[in-house]
Amino acid sequence: MGFLEELRALFPPGRLLTKEAELAPYESDALTAYRKRPLAVVLPERKEEVVEAVRLCYRHGVPFVARGSGTSLSGGSLPVEGGLVLALNRMNRILRLDPKARIAVVEPGVVNLEVSRRAAPFGLYYAPDPSSQPISTLGGNVAFNSGGAHCLKYGMTANHVLALEVVTPKGEVVHLGGPSLEGVGPDLHGFFVGTEGLLGVALEITLRLLPKPEAYHTLLAAYGSLEAAGNAVSQVIQSGLLPGAMEIMDRLSIEAAEAAVKAGYPQVEALLIVELEGPKEEVEEEAKLLAQVIGESGATEVRIAQSEAERQAIWKGRKAAFSAVGRLSPDYLVQDGVVPRSRLGEALREIGRLSQAYGLRVANVFHAGDGNLHPLVLYDGKKLGELERAEELAGEILKLCVRLGGSLTGEHGIGVEKKGYMPEMFAPEDLLAMERVKEALDPKGLANRGKVLPGYGQSPHQGGLKTDLGELYA
Amino acid sequence: MPEIFPSSLEEVREAVRTHPRLRPKGGGSKPALSSPQEGETLLNLSGLRGILEYAPEEFVFTAYAGTPLKELEETLRAHGQYLPFHPPLVEQGATLGGTVAAGLSGPMRERFGGLRDFILGVRFVDGEGRVVRGGGKVVKNAAGFPFHRLMVGSLGAFGVMVELSFKVFPYPRATRTLRVGLAHTAEALAVLQDLRTLPLDLLALDLVPPATLEIRLGGFPESLEKRVQRLQSLLQREGEVLREDEAHWEGVRNLAFLEGSPIWVKVPSRLDLIPHLESLPLGPRRYLAGGDLLYAGLEPHGLKALRDGGIPHLVLRGAQEVLFPSPPEAFFAPIKRALDPKGRFPLG
Known part of the structure; x- marks a missing residue:
């Protein structure tokens, strides 16, 4: 039997898509500049179906890409031309939520925010909060080690995944990790998180839940320059405080957010949001120290949320910033490079200079506490050469981040978009080690082929992988 | 050698x-x-x-x-x-x-x-x-x-x-420890379970079998007294408050309570596993992190009991077979092969 015939035996007609019109929605993810036509899309409802589909792919040597809601900003769930897409959104059951054990066991298609919603009656929540959390799925969060606004204090997805059931690219089912916060033996589930689907597909995910903080103290401070806001962040850190979140927005983002959701932000050069959280007595003391630090930081205006409604209002503008900036421009690229916190000022000055040099506007919204920048490069795809110029500018920003001692990506992942920049951050031996691990677990190069690793071509046997890389890096 | x-x-x-x-x-x-x-x-x-x-x-x-x-x-x-x-x-x-x-x-x-x-x-x-x-x-x-x-x-x-x-x-500006003795293990576990789900930001939450809880708080000195009091009223017990608690916790983290035991193990634990663990012939021991982490001192028959019971553990001293169980072969072996093809290093 051919591949498609065998697929038909596994999936009923409504859950196997092969017609052009049916495939179209799966041709790209949130990085819409890239499109690829898959051979077929399947919609599994149970993990056994995923396993069977992966085994079928292995037997026939067909590349596959697992995807959830397709919110990847790095093209991480871009299909492989002629390959299979495993769309996992129907595997959206929370299999177990055990408040006593503080864990949730979920299928990969469960939406991030849904876990916190279901845990809320028990006073618990799931900490990682990527901006996409009302839509993005945990399978995707696991693949990309998603972050959010609270990573300095709480870490990323990898820190909140306790166990995984995974189907390897060869179709073997393995259980990694366990229900305890502690384990013995190599942290294989920790290693799987962030490998962007290159080493298999997560079938079940065990998450740790945290008690929801008792009290919040949310402060909004206005500054005359981005640098002054950046310096304020350093002063907060030097004071020994550990806020749950610190966010900065520049003038362009503030204006956009204001136009979109009327958050009531002052129209200034830079806004800093600082949020403290914890037991109420502790937050009270921390707030006093924060007031003193911000008072000495040259803020031109300070607002403190006096109610949950005011707190939500402060966050509303920040959370809407991306889509709001989108309204300022026909198209934009989002980068998410990281710099050491103390180099933020330097990075922002250089981004400003690059923006002028390329004649393209760049809006800055970023997680200042963890040095994770989110420059939005605005362009008009209908103007000849503007996309290319925007990509070049975005690339310059990535190189800048690496040069300053940071990373290409804080949370969006490498995907297809940034794999060409991997040699900027990693030495050939580092990348070859990744290639070797990939090859050992996925000898046919089927799982999310063409992502992350710059040496990986569309065919694993094209001229021999190692030879290609050897020459590339010679 | x-x-x-x-x-x-x-x-x-x-x-x-x-x-x-x-x-x-x-x-x-x-x-x-x-x-x-x-x-x-x-x-x-x-x-x-x-x-x-x-x-x-x-x-x-x-x-x-x-x-x-x-x-x-x-x-x-x-x-x-x-x-x-x-x-x-x-x-x-x-x-x-x-x-x-x-x-x-x-x-x-x-x-x-x-x-x-x-x-x-x-x-x-x-x-x-x-x-x-x-x-x-x-x-x-x-x-x-x-x-x-x-x-x-x-x-x-x-x-x-x-x-x-x-x-x-x-580092926390100041710390305090509250030590509370409960009647028996089951009661201690019930209290532990409640404390785990509350937003108390505890620095440490240990169960010392059979029924003592040691709870450490850290933060501003001005807030700590109030937080300790709140904890006491929550537990409806005065307990014993350690104002100078640094030396005590240094001893705990250096596993001083295992001194004298021939075999030292780490066991990934869970609240619902503790009653079973407590039924095994384990020596001196302490459950850390709200019950999720057990360090225990054992005699050889205690180690055998863990292994026979299929309970994952890591031996830190006193035995040759250190890791149980072995890592899942289908995922571990290919990575091992990719990074250590000649098997120069431990494990596998």
């Missing part, structure tokens, strides 16, 4: 290329993991020590793997910072690399997480003598395969760690 003392990255590479089987050793505080077996050459990493980069305002440092934790913590403490996963066996000479290889955390992991939550990057020499870097030196990073996380608990299976980068946090 042959033993070599590399003092540079280059010498580690040389050692790996010239010796067919190697057993890395840091401070030797976990002899079950660092004692060479038949045919192994001991790779003593105590010469690769020292902090390479430390920017307190970044909450990040990079140090050689052979750096003793004691040395490291002194430097951090001078800047009001600490390793929030609270590594054990510091007094006994534990090194950063050995702690990663064993995957060990201590009582204060309850507050912000364990070792796996603070490791940011690694530079290691793989089984072919190649230098590989994973992760980075910033607190947030999603680029490339996270080899640094693979090192946690690896027992050195994939390579010799040379440099490690970690996230650190400010």
Whole structure:
């Protein structure tokens, strides 16, 4: 039997898509500049179906890409031309939520925010909060080690995944990790998180839940320059405080957010949001120290949320910033490079200079506490050469981040978009080690082929992988 | 037993290329993991020590793997910072690399997480003598395969760690400990269960069998009194308040309660597993992190009971078979093959 015939035996007609019109929605993810036509899309409802589909792919040597809601900003769930897409959104059951054990066991298609919603009656929540959390799925969060606004204090997805059931690219089912916060033996589930689907597909995910903080103290401070806001962040850190979140927005983002959701932000050069959280007595003391630090930081205006409604209002503008900036421009690229916190000022000055040099506007919204920048490069795809110029500018920003001692990506992942920049951050031996691990677990190069690793071509046997890389890096 | 003392990255590479089987050793505080077996050459990493980069305002440092934790913590403490996963066996000479290889955390992991939550990057020499870097030196990073996380608990299976980068946090300005005795284990477990789900931001939450809870709080001195009182009224017990609690917790994290036991083990635990664990012939012991982490001292029959009961554990001293169960073959073996094809390093 051919591949498609065998697929038909596994999936009923409504859950196997092969017609052009049916495939179209799966041709790209949130990085819409890239499109690829898959051979077929399947919609599994149970993990056994995923396993069977992966085994079928292995037997026939067909590349596959697992995807959830397709919110990847790095093209991480871009299909492989002629390959299979495993769309996992129907595997959206929370299999177990055990408040006593503080864990949730979920299928990969469960939406991030849904876990916190279901845990809320028990006073618990799931900490990682990527901006996409009302839509993005945990399978995707696991693949990309998603972050959010609270990573300095709480870490990323990898820190909140306790166990995984995974189907390897060869179709073997393995259980990694366990229900305890502690384990013995190599942290294989920790290693799987962030490998962007290159080493298999997560079938079940065990998450740790945290008690929801008792009290919040949310402060909004206005500054005359981005640098002054950046310096304020350093002063907060030097004071020994550990806020749950610190966010900065520049003038362009503030204006956009204001136009979109009327958050009531002052129209200034830079806004800093600082949020403290914890037991109420502790937050009270921390707030006093924060007031003193911000008072000495040259803020031109300070607002403190006096109610949950005011707190939500402060966050509303920040959370809407991306889509709001989108309204300022026909198209934009989002980068998410990281710099050491103390180099933020330097990075922002250089981004400003690059923006002028390329004649393209760049809006800055970023997680200042963890040095994770989110420059939005605005362009008009209908103007000849503007996309290319925007990509070049975005690339310059990535190189800048690496040069300053940071990373290409804080949370969006490498995907297809940034794999060409991997040699900027990693030495050939580092990348070859990744290639070797990939090859050992996925000898046919089927799982999310063409992502992350710059040496990986569309065919694993094209001229021999190692030879290609050897020459590339010679 | 042959033993070599590399003092540079280059010498580690040389050692790996010239010796067919190697057993890395840091401070030797976990002899079950660092004692060479038949045919192994001991790779003593105590010469690769020292902090390479430390920017307190970044909450990040990079140090050689052979750096003793004691040395490291002194430097951090001078800047009001600490390793929030609270590594054990510091007094006994534990090194950063050995702690990663064993995957060990201590009582204060309850507050912000364990070792796996603070490791940011690694530079290691793989089984072919190649230098590989994973992760980075910033607190947030999603680029490339996270080899640094693979090192946690690896027992050195994939390579010799040379440099490690970690996230650190400010040390609490003040601490207090509340010790509460309950009537019996079941009651202690019920209280433990309640405390785990409340937003109390506890630094440590330990169960000392049969029925004592030790609860540590950290924060501003002005708030601590109120928080201790709130805890007392929540528990409806006065308990015993330790205002000077540092020495006590140093003893706990150095596993002083295991002294005298021939076999030391780490057991990943859970609240619902504790009644079963308590029915086994275990020696002196303490459940850390709200019941999720057990360190126990055993006699040989206690170890046998763990193994017969299929309970995962890691032996730190006193037995040859250290890891139970073995890592899942279908995922572990290919990674091992990719990084250590000739099987120079421990495990597999």
